[in-house]
Amino acid sequence: MKRRNLLWVIGILVFFFSACEKKDKSSLPFVKIYDDQNGNRSFAPLSMCKATLDNGYFVLSAYDGWRIHLMKMDKDGDFEWNLELPEQYVNAVPSLVNIQQQLYLVCMDPIALNTRILRIDEANKSVTSISTLEEVSYPVHAYYNGSDLYLMSCPLSSQMTVIHKVSQALDTVVKIGALSISTNVDDLLLKHVMHTGKHYPFFIRSTPENNYFVINAFYNYSFSTVFFDSDLQFSGVYNGAAMDGGIASVFPLGANQFALARVSGENVFINPNANLNPTAIAMATSIEAQGDAELDHEKPVLIKQINISSKPYLCVVASGSLQLSKSNLEELVLQ
Amino acid sequence: MRIVLLGTILLGIQLAYGQSNRHQYRKDRYFFGINVGTTFTQPILRERFSLLQATPQSAQKDFDKHYSHLFSNVGGAYGLHGSFAFTPQFSILTQPCFQTQRYSYMNSYHWSDTIMGGEVYKEFLHRQKISSIRIPILLRFDFTRLRFSPFVQTGISADIAYFASKQVFSDNYIDQKVDRKSATSSSVAEFTPHLNRFNVAVLGGAGIAYYREHFAVSLSGTLSYNLRTSINEFNRYADYTGMATEYLDVQDKFNLLSLNILVTVMVPLHKKW
Numbered sequence: 001m002k003r004r005n006l007l008w009v010i011g012i013l014v015f016f017f018s019a020c021e022k023k024d025k026s027s028l029p030f031v032k033i034y035d036d037q038n039g040n041r042s043f044a045p046l047s048m049c050k051a052t053l054d055n056g057y058f059v060l061s062a063y064d065g066w067r068i069h070l071m072k073m074d075k076d077g078d079f080e081w082n083l084e085l086p087e088q089y090v091n092a093v094p095s096l097v098n099i100q101q102q103l104y105l106v107c108m109d110p111i112a113l114n115t116r117i118l119r120i121d122e123a124n125k126s127v128t129s130i131s132t133l134e135e136v137s138y139p140v141h142a143y144y145n146g147s148d149l150y151l152m153s154c155p156l157s158s159q160m161t162v163i164h165k166v167s168q169a170l171d172t173v174v175k176i177g178a179l180s181i182s183t184n185v186d187d188l189l190l191k192h193v194m195h196t197g198k199h200y201p202f203f204i205r206s207t208p209e210n211n212y213f214v215i216n217a218f219y220n221y222s223f224s225t226v227f228f229d230s231d232l233q234f235s236g237v238y239n240g241a242a243m244d245g246g247i248a249s250v251f252p253l254g255a256n257q258f259a260l261a262r263v264s265g266e267n268v269f270i271n272p273n274a275n276l277n278p279t280a281i282a283m284a285t286s287i288e289a290q291g292d293a294e295l296d297h298e299k300p301v302l303i304k305q306i307n308i309s310s311k312p313y314l315c316v317v318a319s320g321s322l323q324l325s326k327s328n329l330e331e332l333v334l335q
Numbered sequence: 336m337r338i339v340l341l342g343t344i345l346l347g348i349q350l351a352y353g354q355s356n357r358h359q360y361r362k363d364r365y366f367f368g369i370n371v372g373t374t375f376t377q378p379i380l381r382e383r384f385s386l387l388q389a390t391p392q393s394a395q396k397d398f399d400k401h402y403s404h405l406f407s408n409v410g411g412a413y414g415l416h417g418s419f420a421f422t423p424q425f426s427i428l429t430q431p432c433f434q435t436q437r438y439s440y441m442n443s444y445h446w447s448d449t450i451m452g453g454e455v456y457k458e459f460l461h462r463q464k465i466s467s468i469r470i471p472i473l474l475r476f477d478f479t480r481l482r483f484s485p486f487v488q489t490g491i492s493a494d495i496a497y498f499a500s501k502q503v504f505s506d507n508y509i510d511q512k513v514d515r516k517s518a519t520s521s522s523v524a525e526f527t528p529h530l531n532r533f534n535v536a537v538l539g540g541a542g543i544a545y546y547r548e549h550f551a552v553s554l555s556g557t558l559s560y561n562l563r564t565s566i567n568e569f570n571r572y573a574d575y576t577g578m579a580t581e582y583l584d585v586q587d588k589f590n591l592l593s594l595n596i597l598v599t600v601m602v603p604l605h606k607k608w
Contacts, residue, residue: 079389
């Protein structure tokens with residue numbers, strides 16, 4: 001009888017203490033705001049990527065118009081160090097590029113208006129200019145497809161969008177593809193790079209088969225999604241509605257299937273599995289998609305692939321419309 | 336007057352001693368009763384968290400919270416008492432009760448307005464209240480077999496939080512003081528989803544009991560320490576209160592230490608009914 005009582009007591013104690021703290025808290029969610037005493041300074045987020053030396057993150061942003069701010073934080077989001085880049089580097093493109101475990105950022109010289117590629121030295125908490133690309137003016141996007149770096153530029157007064165393939169040494173342009181805009185977009189471009197007006201979702205993506213590039217850029221009186229073949233030759237286009245509509249984000253799935261978000265009027269439309277023809281000449285509004293009136297059409301839309309419990313998901317991240325939802329929380333749509 | 340007062344005290348002590356000298360038999364008796372008391376609470380900090388991160392461009396080097404001390408965090412407790420005396424001096428008891436634990440902390444922010452000129456100062460007082468059900472199991476040792484008997488007790492308890500709320504008071508001066516009467520206050524927000532609802536506490540304390548044939552009274556002080564942290568780590572930044580957005584507030588990681596002062600009134604029942 002006494003032994004049975006003892007077992008009961010031990011059982012109760014085991015139950016109680018099993019409820020106590022377990023130590024594995026390796027990846028807890030966090031929200032952080034990085035303080036600046038200057039209450040009037042505002043930052044425009046451009047890009048975020050994982051550090052290569054540890055599990056931390058880099059955040060690239062713009063302040064005072066097109067000045068560049070680079071910040072490093074640890075895996076829990078705690079601040080480690082930051083850099084306000086000198087005035088000779090401005091207009092960072094919204095993509096930190098990881099090339100063979102080395103991080104780079106692409107920006108512009110405000111006097112010569114040409115493009116600089118800077119290497120981020122994580123150990124020494126600094127950036128170093130490694131090359132100047134004289135022929136690339138007003139860069140708006142950079143993309144590394146695993147073997148080559150591609151830059152998109154939109155030189156002032158040229159009425160052209162240019163795609164540049166950069167050499168392996170990152171010091172010269174080895175191939176270009178061009179699109180005629182046929183109208184002057186200088187005002188729109190300057191507002192975009194200075195963060196004083198509409199921010200356009202410029203991007204370059206490649207299909208998993210590497211047979212096409214999907215390019216969001218100014219083209220033919222509109223902001224459109226253009227297909228280039230692997231030789232940077234025009235293949236097809238899904239035109240946006242002048243400078244205000246079109247595709248906001250694309251995630252190529254392969255076999256001409258794409259997850260995408262497009263903007264039409266003041267609504268954001270999402271299709272996680274749309275069939276696009278790379279040789280078509282069509283309107284972006286012709287792509288079937290489901291609209292969501294509570295999403296803010298002026299804010300960026302991101303489509304990322306994430307793994308939850310080893311199962312791949314496509315994650316569409318957009319901002320809620322302040323007027324409709326009374327909040328500016330991000331909305332998550334999982335496929 | 337002083338002589339009368341001194342005489343009264345001595346008479347009282349003499350009477351009490353005279354009573355306490357009487358043997359009070361407690362073995363094999365059940366005691367049932369009610370208790371009521373006060374709870375003092377102090378968070379024991381394990382890790383600091385802040386939504387706002389200090390950078391070299393910040394006016395402050397950190398945004399640490401400053402917690403108020405144990406005796407400024409007053410709550411209450413009331414509940415039932417049940418005990419059984421194995422021997423005249425050893426007994427096992429439980430005192431399930433509703434209890435309210437409060438804790439508060441202060442923090443402040445400072446920014447410069449570089450366009451209009453001037454400085455912006457904000458100081459906040461955050462007050463939290465956690466209501467829970469406590470179900471303890473305690474072993475008590477009475478030092479004497481007399482009517483007046485000091486005792487010590489120790490045990491564990493299961494704490495189940497069923498509601499928590501939070502309110503923030505703020506003013507525009509950083510002076511380590513926020514007057515709740517004149518400060519701007521937020522509405523009271525429910526804070527329950529941020530908690531670890533179930534907790535385990537270890538208890539230890541002492542007190543004094545007075546036993547009579549048909550009733551008993553005790554006054555006890557019990558320290559309890561929650562073994563689990565109070566805030567759910569996965570919901571820390573979830574902002575169920577809306578105060579992360581409005582006041583840049585996020586809870587630290589801490590365990591709660593409490594001191595319960597309880598008065599218990601009991602009636603004895605013989606084991607042989």
